[in-house]
Amino acid sequence: MEAEAQFIHYQLKEAMPSLMKEGQQNDGRALYALGQIFLTQGIYTGDTRTLLRSMAAFSKGKEDSEEKVLCRSACCTMEVGGLSRTGKTEDDVAMADALSRMAEGGDVLAMTEWAACLLYGTGTEKDAEESLSWLRCAASQDYWLARLRLLQTERLKEDRESRRDVFNQANHLALMGVPDGEFYLGECYEAGWGTEPAWNKAVHHYERAYSLGNPAAAMRLANGYLRDTGNEESEAKAMEWLRLADEKGNGEASYRLGKVYASRGEKEKTWAAVSRACLRNYPAGVFAAGFLQMAGCGTKQDEKQGMIKIRLAAQMGYIPAQMYLKNPENMAERLIHDWNV
Template sequence: MAAAREVALTVVNAHLGDTAAQVTLGKMYVQGQGFDQDYKVAMDWYNKAAESGNMAAIGEIGFLYYSGTGVPQDYERARVCISLAAERGYWPAQLRLGKITPLSTTTTTTNQAASEPRSTQGDKAVSALSEIRQAIANASLEDTDADVAQGDKYARAQGVDRDYKAAMGHYLKAAERGDPTAQNRIGDLYRFGNGVTDDFSAAMMWYRKAAEQDDPAGYHHVGQIYEYALGVPLDNDLAMEWYQKAAEKGYAPAQNSIGGLYYLGRGVEEDCGKAMEWFLKAAEQDYAEAEFGIGLAYTINQGVPVDNEIAMEWFSKGMEHANDVLYRIGLMYYKGLGVPCDFSEAFKWISKAAQYELLPAMTDLGLLYTVGRGIDLDYDQGRAWFLKAATKGHAPAQCELGFMYHEGLGVPVDYQSAYEWFLKAAEQGVAAAHGYIGNMYHRGRGFPQDYAKAEEWLLKSAELGRAYAQREIGVMYFYGEGVPQNQALGFEWCLKAAEQGDDEAQCDVGNMYSLGQGTYQSDIKAVEWLRKSAEQGHAKAQYELGDAYISRKGVARDIDAAMDWFRQAAEQGHEQARVTLESLQNSERQRSEE
């Protein structure tokens, strides 16, 4: 535990600019202590410290060049760095100084050094170090571009199976070197919940890092956070301010967004003329969304006269540059982002995008069919679209296909097929798939019950933030199902799930507080969590909440409130609630007759 704390402190101090910590962190990466061995990252940290004049860092850079570890072997650069570090008192460099060059070279170098003024030697060392720093910077830039490109391949399934976790790993390496593109990409992963639990605060943090580097995409993304109220209060004025920063740099998406604010009158007076001006700026850069917007304006007499011929020209241009714009429009209608939530419109746009074999669109189209949103429920169509995307390696589609076989949705229940598809998705880091496999081992579905494997898979899912898995692993620990009983740990996991809105977990947490099991006893906290669950329609929680009103546990006695909650539970088939409700109604009837 102490070692972990030391590692954490070293990382924090290194990021805060402590050069000694930066050197220590570099050595940890070289030696593979606390982290996977990574000479490139080590060199990055040494370079940061060297830029501040840390002699230990300069010496360690020399050692890497001498051995050719993580960098091309270069004895001259090694000699310059180690000599400079030794001269300034870095004793490991002093120990190695006599061993860094062949004897003949050493003699010549020593004689030359003796004949040169000390100031000239210093100038040469500084010059050589400057060259080394530039070489390191260039190598770092190349590594950064490579990491972003590799991250994009995994995120977009370009020649590899889609793997958001792998994409995140590459983006993080580039982002730590200050690359704004990588920082924006990480923000997108958090914003859309790709490979991670969606987290608008984390998205905003990464977008701001990019914006702080005067990056137009970063500016635009921050503006979108404010316009769509993603984890922050709606603020169209701030959105416009950020969009303008990006638009001033000629960034087409921001120009289009400013046009949208004028078009809809958000934070500014509605002005279709100005909106059209901004849309045209973006369209001049072949920005598909703006081209579609202009085409739409020509069909509905907004800012320009109706002219279907011109509209078709703009729509055609938009289709040439569309990429995923159709899908994004569909998502906006589905989530109600900037437009009223409309599942029919979402279906229309997502189905158009799916025709272009955009894998996320194909998967979401399958979901719309299987839940009957925007279209009549049709399991066959849903499965067909899932299968198309799943066979192309799209992990969410593989997970959904597994779920259909697991639940028998439009097909006979087939646990073997379910497991095979879940496994494909789990191998790409889909948290839900880990959870489903864990559940199958927990319940003995498709193969013999195996609590050890259930725990292994559920923990993977729970640690990735899947509420269902957090609740299930919590129940296993709480009751000791195949694992040593640990009610406190069970409570912790159930609480994580409850905080994500899982109604079953909220009911469990309420009961744990009521009984004082796994946590302290509190009727008030019990009622708080039972109410959250009951308001989501959980019958057991509704019954327990009704009982709390009868027995004065955490709330004042209120027969009417109790009867209301018992009635809601009874309507869902909760037998005890029905019996209790009838008893209360009879008691009320008798009192009124007396």
């Protein structure tokens, strides 16, 4: 299938028309490819509708047949990375057996899903090393998703060889046009993973990642420029990237903007930014919104609603909120100073 080969090599624009047509005909492999495309787009944009399209594509291809076993596996992996499953059901065992046969037969998509089964123990025994071996095999055939999963696995390790492999995989993905490749390449240059640290090169790749649709890159750029304290040009660039990240729905960016506006005494802007962080379920933003609402800073004072938010932040595991609930007097002075109340 030409469209499948294009999907494997991240030629998504070229692949989409044929994949959509084949998906409408209930072709399991096309539905799997569409599901992965929608899933990636949904993660980048945070668009719930796109994520639902991904699940719909996978679910449509879940009927028991070897053609559609890929979609069944993808659904398993989406369930909290496969962790919510026992991996012992009859259906999962049959799925894993089919994927194993397909992988042994050279099916690059099956190799990647079989690797996921081995990693999470879905329908088979867990075997992290064997999982990594199958990911490497699929990545060697230039399947972008296998390369990305291999990178994300190696990224958790701290040895020099793994960091070098992260750099190499990121570089290859970037050349393929995968936004995450550019993002992780920026990370490698920023942290000196597998290469010499170079902030100017990190900036280049983060900017490329953002332009290709990865909003997390804006926050990395903002944080990088914020570290250059006392430099007016860097501070201006940091604010620019914070605003862009905020526009893309990043809760941390909203919160950080609120801190900047608070330092300037712009109370209404502070509240507007922090309330966005709260709506985006960023724990620090939820806590700050609660405190500002209790204090009536930039918004109408409402102690009841403010306390509800603070308790919510504590339930989310945000330690300052938990500390505030135990002893509000001890934290009040610091919060008043931090938020310029």
